[in-house]
Amino acid sequence: MSTSAVRPNFAPAMRPLRPLRLLALAIALAGASAGDALATRGSRYVTAGRCAGVPGVQLKVAKGFCVGLAASGLGLPRGVLPLADGRVLVTDLGRWDAPAGRLLLLSPRPGGYEVRPLLKGLDRPHGLQAGPDGQVYLAEAGRILRVNLERTPPTVTPVITGLPAEGRHPLKQFVFGPDGAIHVNVGASTDHCEDAPAPRGMRCHEAERDTPGAAIWRYAQVDGRWVGKPYARGLRNAMALAFAPDGSLWQAENSRDTLPGGGDSEALPHDELNRIRPGAHYGWPYCTDMGRFDPAFAPGDCSRYTKPERLLPAHSAPLGMVFYTPAAAPEAWRGSLVIGLHGYRRQGHRIIAWRFDASGRPARNFTVLVDGWQATARHPLGAPTDIKADTRGRLWVTEDRNGTLLVISPE
Template identity: 55%
Template sequence: MNQRLSWRSGARLAALAVACCASLVSAKKPAEANAGYAVSGSCAGHPAVTSLKMAPGFCVGLVASDLGAPRGVLPLPDGRVLVTDRGPWDGQRGRLLALSFGEQGEVQLKVLLSKLDRPHGLQLDAAGRVLIGESGRIGVVDLRPDGAVLKPLIEHLPTAGRHPLKAFIVAPDGALIVNLGAPTDHCESSDPAPASAPAGFLPCPVAEGDQAQAALWRYERVKGEPERWEGKVLARGLRNSMGLAYSPLDGALWQAENSRDSLPGPVHDSATRPFDELNRVAQGRHYGWPYCTEADLRDPAFGSFDCRQYTAPERLLPPHSAPLGMLFYDASQAPAAWRKSLLITLHGYRPTGHRIIGYPLSPKGQPAAKPITLVEGWDAATGLHPMGAPTDIKADSKGRLWVTEDRNGTLLVIAPVVQDPR
């Protein structure tokens, strides 16, 4: 592995701060630029999309379109909604957007930050500060009346390879759990061994050791130096941990795994395998990538080993479904079937993707054996709706779910129909 992975945050925040005055953009009304959605009526004060198959008790509204490539979403206590626009994949053209809403449903869009490097994740920390994940760093967004100031917290994260976007989550104790993401599909660029390799384990460098990149890292403030953070590996063998959520029931960290795309040598059924995964993350565990996928789909290119030495997934998600957003949902306004559930956005373009599913939880916090569906029927239908591309998902205090779609450039809201706050 060529890149050294001992990252630290900079202490000179004032010198590194990036300021940006907000620019007001004339947001197009959904009826004027609807990204292929036909709308009729109202959902939570926004034009309702009526052609999708929704779970009973919910509606979906088209909030805004023409947002670029929206990835992360974050509803704020003051009623605004923040969205990251990833921008082009070549970087340095991403944005942080703020959407506010008038009493008649009109949308006002402000660009708070620009020239960002492929921003993705958005979270609030315990102090109520907005945190944003760019490709190579995690930063704090200081929201001001005239715009925002960005101050780096954790820098020099890896940016090369297939998974440069940074998803992260704030732990209950204030630490940051950051997905680094494997640079390859199945460690193919490391050329571990031909399929005919002799017996003996041949490890993948980015999945092993205290500098593993196919991993979740835990970052904590350095004692006595509150502006400096240092990190270490929390769990290894995770190809791309885009969905992260802490359970409010038992405090466990859950991860939705984007599994490898291509299958090991003797396996050829790439249409229906491999499955993506739902993992319960524990300190020091190895979850098998790239050696084992699902529970026991072994890759012989890495020599001789037993998949039982790795932690198996708790649940198998649909194959090639690309889980990206995830949250525990327990809104009192929601239908009873959806209270205490784990929601996951499936972003994939294959038939198993472009939908939102949920797992009802047991009293002990264990997901049900099979998911239920919140939104489906999201295949492209001319004149009705485009193929769905649900990316991130967050809930607000009113039980509404805010969903970004990067391929369609939209922000949607999914709301319980028992109440309409506007």
């Protein structure tokens, strides 16, 4: 793959974006030590028994599964990627105000996982994916890197650069499409374009300009260069992205925090499950739910925007999702879309699954896969971030409120 990229001209939205920092990426392969190994010590979880070879966690889990604590003390773990050899990669965001993120390698050992950092000094890393070339790809706030794990220490190559790294939603999630193109979340710089000009009837520049934020961008190779174009817009923060087995792209939307006209509620506005169609506009910031219009903007017609396929609980904050397709997955769950709800409010901190019918449409209601973080005081409040499945049917879940890596395993 070529390492060159076309830098999109993301114009300022409601407030200027500061120039991207040129980071000196300190790459270090740390040797294992007694302090690194079997990093479940000091966990806030109460454990009992075993699950997938690690201590079991006493959460509510659907019949036929167990939940295990693979590692704790991981900082602010975000992205996760199980490797074919049994090891697991995790991104640690580090800090929101400085390039202090890490790429961690977790290696199985009797009784747990040994943790060591492979990369340091990353700028708010989140997304992790395996590319069609067999290489690992990692998203910082402002760029996407290819990581060569075959080198010691690992080497990194910038693939996509110039992504906006400031504003309210700087983190980047991305997925590879069936054709090898990279689809990247460029989150809105605000909650609901509240920095727009004051006169009633104005439209949101960030959602409408030629280089939109609140959008999914598609990058494909053209003459050896990665060239990006807007793919779908009107999506406030597409941190949960996944391609279905039929090749369709799905997104779980983090909707706005405040309601049109002010105020807030535990019930509104809903987060969303969207099927992403090229060129579609999904309504941010003008419309929420199935057509609730914000009178601060004009014209007041939500019919021009693509509606969600299904609604998620309000403020549940979906951050990671995956189609659960391994042959080793339990038959009743195989093909489901598994989503982690990161939200701290009462409708978050759960992992749910949406079954799809033969026509490729989600069922009317989702099923809860893991729950119970809030059930008793001895359980820390959970905040699942990313989710990936391995070939053994296990689901790997990063959980950043408690700095842990969990594994959901068929029993």
